[in-house]
Structure formats: structure tokens, C-alpha cells
Amino acid sequence: MADSKRYDSIVIGTGQAGPSLAARLAGAGMSVAVIERKRFGGTCVNNGCIPTKTLVASAYAASLARRAADYGVRIAGPITVDMKAVKARKDAIVRRSNEGVENWLKNMNNCTVYEGHARFEGPRAVRVNGELLESERIFLNVGGRAFVPPMPGLDQVSFLTNANVMDVDFLPEHLIVIGGGYIGLEFAQMYRRFGSRVTVVEKGTQLMGREDDDVTATVREILEKDGVEFRLQAECMAVEKRGAGVAVRLDCGTGDREVTGTHLLVAVGRGPNTDDLGLEAVGIATDSRGFIQVDDQLRTSAPGVWALGDCNGKGAFTHTSYNDYEIVAANLLDNDPRRVSDRIPTYALFIDPPLGRAGMTEAEVRKSGKKALIGKRPMTRVSRAVEKGETQGFMKILVDAETRRILGAAILGVGGDEVVHSILDVMYADAPYTVIQRAVHIHPTVTELVPTMLGEMKPLA
Ligand SMILES: Cc1cc2nc3c(=O)[nH]c(=O)nc-3n(C[C@H](O)[C@H](O)[C@H](O)COP(=O)(O)OP(=O)(O)OC[C@H]3O[C@@H](n4cnc5c(N)ncnc54)[C@H](O)[C@@H]3O)c2cc1C
Secondary structure: OOOEEEEOEEEEOOOOOHHHHHHHHHHOOOOEEEEEOOOOOHHHHHHOHHHHHHHHHHHHHHHHHHOHHHHOOOOOOOOOOOHHHHHHHHHHHHHHHHHHHHHHHHOOOOEEEEEOOEEEEEOOEEEEOOEEEEEOOEEEOOOEEEOOOOOOOHHHOOOEOOOHHHHOOOOOOEEEEEOOOHHHHHHHHHHHHHOOEEEEEOOOOOOOOOOOHHHHHHHHHHHHHHOOEEEOOOEEEEEEEEOOEEEEEEEOOOOOOEEEEOEEEEOOOEEEOOOOOOHHHOOOOEOOOOOEOOOOOOEOOOOOEEEOHHHHOOOOOHHHHHHHHHHHHHHHHOOOOOOHHHOOOEEEEOOOOOEEEEEOOHHHHHHHOOOEEEEEEEHHHOHHHHHHOOOOOEEEEEEEOOOOEEEEEEEEOOOHHHHHHHHHHHHHHOOEOHHHHHOOOOOOOOOOHHHHHHHOOEEOO
């Protein structure tokens, strides 16, 4: 096309896949255009993993300070949280990553950065800030945003999502969190520990619907111990302004028909940023929720277009997005046919104590009909947890009784987000669980009890 600029590759979005892919492609000598419409680094850097885990750390410090006497440590006076300082610490850590990505891309050889919204104009053409860019290879790393449900009254009240909650530098008196999923629960515990009253309203019968019952029940116990209140099975939700605050109307069968608070956080899931990309102009297929359909090597239905990260619906995590980059780079540049289906599901819930998960849940194992063994150990029987005074939770592992391969694990307890990797790596090695049993682990650690748990496994009834 006349007046268009040609590049060997175009990357749209600077989430967890785009920048690394741009670096590999540019390093291989290709000219690369990178387009970002908002903040460099995307969700994880600016309003996802990095800020939330930074805030979780402040909340942990507040909680530990309140429990100081349990350890024989005296703190004179009440523990208070300076929300402006909490936010300033979070902003400084976010800024470092955000600027790091921006500077990296802007100083990259063979790479041209465009700041603006990209939209397809033809099969191999994208328009940004009025300029037309063309390429034989286009990589979409456009990510997602908070899903706002069509809930009656929501358009009449002001509410928070994971994005604007990052601007909060005050203590909400009573925060209502709609959504008992991973994001909602992290914010719930964090704000409770900062000092807010917190009520989680969830329409399902349990929190984190995809987890096993024993996991969700224990997560609830942990959060209730912190003082978080729950309203589950909240049918027919509607919200309305109530004085300076907000009321969430619900019909849960039991209890009050309404929860009133001062602030509302909506955390009911995420949707892909694919509605304003002009995908229809190129015939790129999406599913009913807008996620771009891809094959096992992340190719879309349009030749020369790949989709990586949250927008393809194959993962919703930083590590899955980064792995998408590795898969595409390996296939394009290394003649290495890596695939999405090589990936073992793994993630964490970063409440305190955290939940580290790998592979199948117990419910999934039961449903599969596999003959399996199960081992479970409460954290009260883990010496390191006792010494640290952090004995909430348990760990659980499931093994295929015939192949002796580990099928899945849930480590809900102190260090659970780290410990789970010792199990995950053995799963990737495709080695029998007995390898872990024969390994000598460091004492005293949480990981040292994994072999003990394996030795006590019983058939899954
Ligand atoms: C509160 C919260 C906590 C989280 N915590 C964790 C965690 O602890 N661990 C974890 O693994 N994951 C976590 N996640 C998920 C994680 O943030 C995402 O999975 C991760 O950021 C991967 O996103 P991505 O690479 O797909 O794209 P994103 O990071 O969403 O980036 C997409 C980028 O594309 C840009 N863009 C979109 N459309 C266009 C367009 N048309 N033109 C130009 N640019 C465009 C956007 O501005 C954005 O910068 C969390 C998410 C949230 C919301």
C-alpha cells in the first residue's frame, strides 16, 4: 500500500510475551515495530502481579506486627498502616519495571516503538496513530482487562477494579469485594490487614470454583481468621448508591438481603482486549467470549498472525504468557517445535499463607477414573511451619498408582508458592515420585516433608 511502512515483524502489546519476542526477532536481524497504547509492561507490571504482590507484602508486615507478641516481640502502641506510604512503595516498584520495559524497547536495535492504539486494516496491515504499518508476521499480545458484568445498578455507582484500585491511597472503611476468585481474595485479605472491614460477595457455592473443596474451605477459614466476612450463593445481585457508600443487594437464602459498605471492588474475572482490534477485517476467529482461537503453536486462523498471552485464553498468567513467547520463538527461530500442550498447569493464590498448585486437582483425578494414590499433611505437622508460627493450611499430592507419575499437588501453607516447584519439576522430568522420596532435603524446610507425605499415601477412595 502507498505510504505504508514495512517491517519484518509487528508486535502489538507489551505484556509478558511481546517485549521478549521483539528482542528475539530484532536480535535475529529483523526490523520490528512494537505498538503499545497504554503503559509499557501491561497488566502484570502496572496493575497485576507486581503491584498486588507488593501490596500483599505490606499487608503481611502489618499482620506480623500485630502478632509480634506471639513471638515475644513487644511493639508499643497500636499498629497502623500509612496507606500513602504503602502506595508510594508500590508505585516505586511498579515504576522500575514499567520504565525498564519502556527503556529496553526504545533502546533496542532494529526496533521501532509506536505509542498508540493498533487496529487491523487488512490481513497484513495495521494502523496506529494514522500511520499504516505492514508486515508478513504480526504478533498479538494485547492481554485483557477486568470484566464488568451486566449487573443491575453497576452503571449508577462508582466502583473499583484491579486497575483503579491501584490509585487508592486511603483506607476504605468497609470494602465490599464482588467475586471470590483469586484476584478478589488477594485484595480481600490485603485490605482487611490494612484495617478495612471487608465483605466478599460470591455467587457460587464456594470460593475459587475450580479448586478442591478442602482447599477452598481452608482458604475461607484462613481469611475468616483474619476477619474477612463472606456471603456465598449470592443470587440476583444488584448494586445501588447508599448515602456516601454502596449497597449490594443479594438473595442468599439466609442472612441479610443486603450488604452495605463504603467502597466496592468488582473482581469477577477478566475479558480479552480483542473487541477493538479490527479482527473481523482479517477473519481472525475468536470464541464466544472474544478469546482469539489459536493452535498448539499459537497460530491464529489468519496466516502470519499469532496470538500470545491472556488474549488467546490458553492461560491467564504471566508465566503462561512468557511461555507463549518461548513457544513462538522456538518454532520460528530455533527449529524447536515447542507446544502449548507441553505445559503443566501451575499457579498460585498469593494470600498468606499462599496456595501453590500444579497439575490436576483431586476432583479432576477422580473424574479421570485413574487409579491414584493420595497423600495429605497438615501444616501443624511441618516443623518449619511450627517454628515460624505459621501453621495454617495443608499439603496434598496425587500420584498415578500404575505409572507412579505425580498427577497434581496443592500446597496451601507457608512457602507453598515455592515448595510446589519441587513437585512441578519432577512432573516435567516425567520421573516417578520415588525420585523425590530418595532425595535428601534440607532440614528444617517445608519441602523436606514432601517425601514423608509421599511415604504415607493411601489409595484414593
Ligand atoms: C490483580 C491481578 C493480579 C495478578 N496476579 C498475577 C500473579 O500473581 N501471577 C501471574 O502469573 N499472573 C497474575 N495476573 C495475571 C497477569 O497479570 C497476566 O496474565 C499477564 O500480565 C499476562 O498478560 P499478557 O501478556 O497477555 O498481556 P497484558 O499484560 O495484559 O498486556 C497487554 C498490553 O497490550 C496493550 N494493548 C491492548 N490492546 C492494544 C492495541 N489494540 N494496541 C496497542 N496496544 C494494545 C495493553 O495496553 C497492554 O499494555 C494478575 C492479574 C491481575 C489483574
